[in-house]
Amino acid sequence: MQQPWKAALTAAAVVVGGGAAQAHDFVVLKLVNGHQTIDVTSYPTTLDFTTVALNAHPTLPSELLTATDPLLEPFGWTFTPTLPQSVPVGGNLISYYKYVINSPADCVTLGNADDDPTTPGSPDPSFTNTFAVTWDSGTAQSSVKVTCKASNALPCDNTLYFSASGLGLPNTTLNKMDTTTAALTPFSTASAFYAATAFNHLDGYVYAIDNTLPLKNLIKIGADGVATAVAPLPELGLNTFPAGTVLADGTYLVYSGPGFGVLPEYARINLTTNSVTFAGPTLTVAEVLDFATNPTDSKVYGYNHVTHRLTTFDPATGATTDFGPVGPNDALTGLPALYFVAPAAAFDSAGNFYIYGSDLTGLIHPVNTLYKVDIATGAFTVVAVGDVSLNGNENFAMCAFPPTVGGGQPSITRNEGYFKTHEQAVAACLAKGGDIDLGKLGVIGSKEEALGVLWMNPATTADRRQRSDEDAMRVKLGRQTLTAMCNARLFGSPAQQSIDSARSAMDSGSPSDMETRLKELRVLNDQGSKLSLPAAFNGGPAGARHALSIASSPRGGSR
Amino acid sequence: MKNWKQWTVAVLGSLALAGCGESKPPVDTPDTTPPPTNGGSSPVGDDDAVVQLADNQYEVRILGTGAKKFQGAFVNVDSMTVTANGTPLPVEMKSTVMDLARTDHAFLVGLFTLPPGTDSAQVVIRLDEFGGFDSANGPSGVAGPSGALDVRTAPIRFEVTRALLTPRRHAVVQMDLSRSVVSQRAGDTLMLPSTVVAY
Numbered sequence: 001m002q003q004p005w006k007a008a009l010t011a012a013a014v015v016v017g018g019g020a021a022q023a024h025d026f027v028v029l030k031l032v033n034g035h036q037t038i039d040v041t042s043y044p045t046t047l048d049f050t051t052v053a054l055n056a057h058p059t060l061p062s063e064l065l066t067a068t069d070p071l072l073e074p075f076g077w078t079f080t081p082t083l084p085q086s087v088p089v090g091g092n093l094i095s096y097y098k099y100v101i102n103s104p105a106d107c108v109t110l111g112n113a114d115d116d117p118t119t120p121g122s123p124d125p126s127f128t129n130t131f132a133v134t135w136d137s138g139t140a141q142s143s144v145k146v147t148c149k150a151s152n153a154l155p156c157d158n159t160l161y162f163s164a165s166g167l168g169l170p171n172t173t174l175n176k177m178d179t180t181t182a183a184l185t186p187f188s189t190a191s192a193f194y195a196a197t198a199f200n201h202l203d204g205y206v207y208a209i210d211n212t213l214p215l216k217n218l219i220k221i222g223a224d225g226v227a228t229a230v231a232p233l234p235e236l237g238l239n240t241f242p243a244g245t246v247l248a249d250g251t252y253l254v255y256s257g258p259g260f261g262v263l264p265e266y267a268r269i270n271l272t273t274n275s276v277t278f279a280g281p282t283l284t285v286a287e288v289l290d291f292a293t294n295p296t297d298s299k300v301y302g303y304n305h306v307t308h309r310l311t312t313f314d315p316a317t318g319a320t321t322d323f324g325p326v327g328p329n330d331a332l333t334g335l336p337a338l339y340f341v342a343p344a345a346a347f348d349s350a351g352n353f354y355i356y357g358s359d360l361t362g363l364i365h366p367v368n369t370l371y372k373v374d375i376a377t378g379a380f381t382v383v384a385v386g387d388v389s390l391n392g393n394e395n396f397a398m399c400a401f402p403p404t405v406g407g408g409q410p411s412i413t414r415n416e417g418y419f420k421t422h423e424q425a426v427a428a429c430l431a432k433g434g435d436i437d438l439g440k441l442g443v444i445g446s447k448e449e450a451l452g453v454l455w456m457n458p459a460t461t462a463d464r465r466q467r468s469d470e471d472a473m474r475v476k477l478g479r480q481t482l483t484a485m486c487n488a489r490l491f492g493s494p495a496q497q498s499i500d501s502a503r504s505a506m507d508s509g510s511p512s513d514m515e516t517r518l519k520e521l522r523v524l525n526d527q528g529s530k531l532s533l534p535a536a537f538n539g540g541p542a543g544a545r546h547a548l549s550i551a552s553s554p555r556g557g558s559r
Numbered sequence: 560m561k562n563w564k565q566w567t568v569a570v571l572g573s574l575a576l577a578g579c580g581e582s583k584p585p586v587d588t589p590d591t592t593p594p595p596t597n598g599g600s601s602p603v604g605d606d607d608a609v610v611q612l613a614d615n616q617y618e619v620r621i622l623g624t625g626a627k628k629f630q631g632a633f634v635n636v637d638s639m640t641v642t643a644n645g646t647p648l649p650v651e652m653k654s655t656v657m658d659l660a661r662t663d664h665a666f667l668v669g670l671f672t673l674p675p676g677t678d679s680a681q682v683v684i685r686l687d688e689f690g691g692f693d694s695a696n697g698p699s700g701v702a703g704p705s706g707a708l709d710v711r712t713a714p715i716r717f718e719v720t721r722a723l724l725t726p727r728r729h730a731v732v733q734m735d736l737s738r739s740v741v742s743q744r745a746g747d748t749l750m751l752p753s754t755v756v757a758y
Contacts, residue, residue: 027755029738036741036751118688118711128713128751137723140755142738143713187744225744417689417707417747457635458687459652459669466652466669472638476688530745542705544691545631548656 025062026087028053030069030131030142037145039124040101041152041224049097049144051079051131055087062087066134071114071127072097107148122523123410124149152222153204156399157412158348158532161187161206162356163197168391170212174221177396179354179535182370182386190227194219196244196254196290197395200271206397207252207271209233209241216241218274231274239265242343242393243290246271248298248401253315257287258306266318282318286311289343289392294375295400296351301375303342303355310378324378328371331361341367343389346396348535356394359385367392411493413528414539416483420454423447423547424540429486436485439507441478442557451551454479462553473514474506480521481506487525490537495524610653610667615675617719618729619668619682623659625737627695628703632659632736634690634710634750641671641719643680648672660692665731673721682730684715692740692748708740709747715754723758731757 031050032038040047051069055062063086067079079095087093101107110127111120119127126147133140162177162184170193175184194208210217210229216236217229239261241254252269264286267279291302291313302320304311309322330337337360344356353373358365360380367389371380419426427447430436436444444450456479458472467475481502487493502517533539610618619639623632636654640647649672657666673680688711694703719730738753 027735029753036738037743037749039744114713115683115716116711116713117685121711130713130716132716134718137758138756139717141713141716142753143751145712145749145751223745415689415707415709415747417691417709420689421691421705421707455635455656457655459636459638459654462655464653464655542691542707544633544693544705547691548633 025055025057025060025135025138026053026064026133026140027056028131028133028140028142030129030144032129032144032146035144037147039224040104040107040146040148041222043104044100044102047099047101047146049077049099049129051095051097051142052092053087053133053140054092055089057089059089061089061091062135064093064133064135067093067095067131068133069097069129069131071110071129072099075099101146101148104148104150107146110146121526123527149223151204152224154199154206154223154399155531156199156201156204156349156402158535159398160346160348160354160532161197161199161397162344163194163208163393163395163397164387164389165193165195165393166390168193168393172208172227172393174206174225174227174397176532177370177386178384179348179370180384180538182384184387188221188225188227190219190221192217192219192227192229193393194227195240195242195393195395197397198244198246198252199397199399200246200250200252201399201401201403202246202250203271204399205271207244207246207269208395208397209236209244209254211240211242214238218269233267233269233276235276235279236267237261237265237279239263241265241267242395243288243302244395245291245293245300247293247300247315248295251277251315253291253300253313255282255288255291255313255318257289258285259287264318266313266315268315280318284313284318284320286313286320286322288313288320289341290345290395292345292347292353292396292398293400294347294351294353295349301347301353302345303340303357305341308336308338308340310373310375324375327378328360328380332363337365339365341389341392343367343392343394344396346398347400348398349400349402350535352535354383354396354398355380356386356389356396367394410527410531411487412491412531412534413487413493413525414483414491414533415525415529416454416479418529418539419483419486420451421542421544421547422539423451423543423550424538425490426450426454426486428537428539429489432489433485436482437503438478438481438554438557439503440474440557441506442554444482444554446552448550448552449554450482451547452553453482453557455548455551470509470511470514473511473518474509477502477506477514477518477521480518480525483525484521491528491534493524493528495521498524610670612670612728613672616670616672616728617724618670619684619732620665620729621657621659621668621684621715621732621734622665623657623662623736624733625735626660626662627737629660629736629740630693630695630702632690632692632708632740633657634659634708635687636668637685637687639669639671639682639684641680641682643673643677648674648677648680659734659736668732673719673724678721680719682715682717682719684732686710686715686750686752689747690750707747708750710750712749712751715752717754717756719756719758727758729758733757 107125116128130143174188192210193212196209206221208219216233239256243255263281287305288302300313326336342357370383505513652669690708693705
């Protein structure tokens with residue numbers, strides 16, 4: 001049987017061998033559960049490690065002399081068969097090993113034992129694991145990274161989830177939609193045709209109704225992106241349910257309007273027990289394709305396609321109440337756009353109402369536009385134009401009810417890598433608080449100078465002179481200090497005391513003090529780095545080459 | 560003048576030019592990076608272009624391979640240590656920012672000395688915490704994504720022997736980007752070094 005990794009390795013061998021095939025004879029690959037990096041979210045979990053050494057020589061057999069895995073050898077890892085071993089052209093040697101992770105503490109232990117100084121790290125502990133081989137004229141290595149997460153819950157942040165089903169096949173994909181550009185990043189693909197997608201702020205999972213078959217199922221999606229059918233919902237009958245939201249108390253409300261069944265129906269589902277607490281018909285004839293709960297008044301809002309007005313939906317009675325003007329208006333005629341379709345609706349935690357709907361310009365009106373809707377005036381404001389809806393089965397899901405203060409949610413941050421590749425964010429940071437004095441590294445007054453520090457090489461100066469250990473540490477600490485200051489200025493991340501301590505350590509030049517502060521700032525800068533950016537913040541597009549090309553040395557600093 | 564700008568532009572420009580007309584394999588390409596425009600404080604002639612190796616001294620370089628999905632993959636080196644039987648050997652760092660998307664040039668990391676009587680050593684290269692990448696244009700000509708490279712992963716570790724080093728006086732780490740650059744469901748793109756060392 002042709003195995004996927006084998007094809008990948010063969011292709012890699014061709015690439016690696018290009019131009020210098022005679023110089024080496026093996027390429028290696030290490031995988032954990034079939035991937036190079038995985039997140040463990042439940043315990044215990046068995047890790048299946050696969051190590052492969054492939055003879056990459058185009059015409060001759062090669063002899064593998066040694067194969068090592070220093071991290072796992074103390075736990076019984078061995079390479080089979082016994083080496084040395086001759087491997088024919090195109091042949092390979094594979095070894096398998098199982099290891100059980102019983103808790104995140106195991107990742108801490110392995111992270112301390114590996115040879116990666118950045119692990120176990122924070123906020124989630126991880127470890128890297130390297131497989132290496134030697135032969136008579138060379139060596140090769142391949143690594144994997146495993147991260148242990150406390151749970152499979154998604155963070156309650158500003159992520160706007162957008163489920164879409166493309167051509168209508170049972171392969172609905174959950175994406176993350178950028179709230180400034182409407183660009184999509186795929187997150188999870190299911191073998192189901194689901195809708196009524198909603199974020200449950202009480203447990204951190206996205207829920208949806210699987211409408212593939214007459215018998216409905218409750219779908220649950222966590223941080224690992226796996227969509228699981230957790231319970232059948234026979235009470236929902238034969239209707240198709242396009243609209244869904246999670247109420248403030250955690251109740252999942254779903255609605256099936258005219259055209260999605262014999263009669264419009266709605267249901268309330270308890271997401272703790274995964275059971276339907278009420279399901280029945282409603283007298284409303286409002287055609288609502290998605291609705292969302294407003295965190296400021298806990299009411300459920302949607303767009304009624306029958307009246308072309310905004311509407312509220314009463315979860316207790318199933319009644320709808322339209323409000324505001326008919327609209328939005330067509331851009332050409334200025335008249336209400338009676339073709340307007342709004343398959344997706346969401347509130348963020350600040351009470352901003354998002355709708356994905358029809359293009360109001362031109363002569364054709366594909367559903368491709370992200371709007372912000374003012375529920376006080378009914379005004380629709382275009383945010384961005386995104387992908388075109390192909391079958392109307394789209395929904396938004398967003399966490400509208402963040403944990404109260406002290407609930408364990410860290411501040412939003414971005415790490416050094418983000419600022420290295422986001423000039424606009426760096427410029428915004430400087431515009432917000434002015435120059436940044438990094439002592440011996442110089443004073444930063446422009447984004448070019450900030451990038452000069454962020455891209456500074458800790459090993460050598462720009463003219464390739466080796467830095468002392470003290471200077472190398474100062475470069476690393478300076479970069480993290482700059483990052484922490486930008487996190488504080490842009491996202492309100494509380495770090496002033498740590499920044500002051502870091503600055504003082506940079507001036508004193510004590511290596512141990514600098515190292516302590518460096519570790520402290522890394523933790524701070526990493527803590528909220530996977531949370532979505534605030535909706536009001538636009539850090540601009542990422543770019544590496546241009547950022548590097550404009551980097552310049554800060555005033556009064558060494559390089 | 561303390562301005563990096565001209566220097567980095569020169570580096571990036573030269574990267575595109577270096578290797579043109581070269582008939583030798585990439586591992587033999589000299590680094591034609593010009594000296595930085597820092598007011599003359601650097602040595603005349605770049606130490607990477609004409610590295611005068613002392614007796615028993617060897618180069619370590621890094622070459623990107625499998626990079627067709629990238630317009631740029633920029634990383635720095637944090638450190639290189641070379642030890643023999645647990646004893647550190649002399650190392651002279653020479654690295655500057657490397658573009659591993661360039662597969663026609665092996666970037667100089669540094670030099671190390673293998674004293675007489677010592678015939679093998681363990682080399683450990685740690686890459687700097689974060690780099691950045693720009694994807695190559697897609698089939699439609701639209702630029703692919705760019706972003707940070709999280710290089711806070713495993714170091715590059717390998718054994719060298721005098722016998723292997725002697726013919727060309729260098730070890731070249733070939734970093735296969737097609738398998739080293741790994742995107743994650745959440746968080747930055749990782750660089751997990753997948754390497755082959757040639758001599």
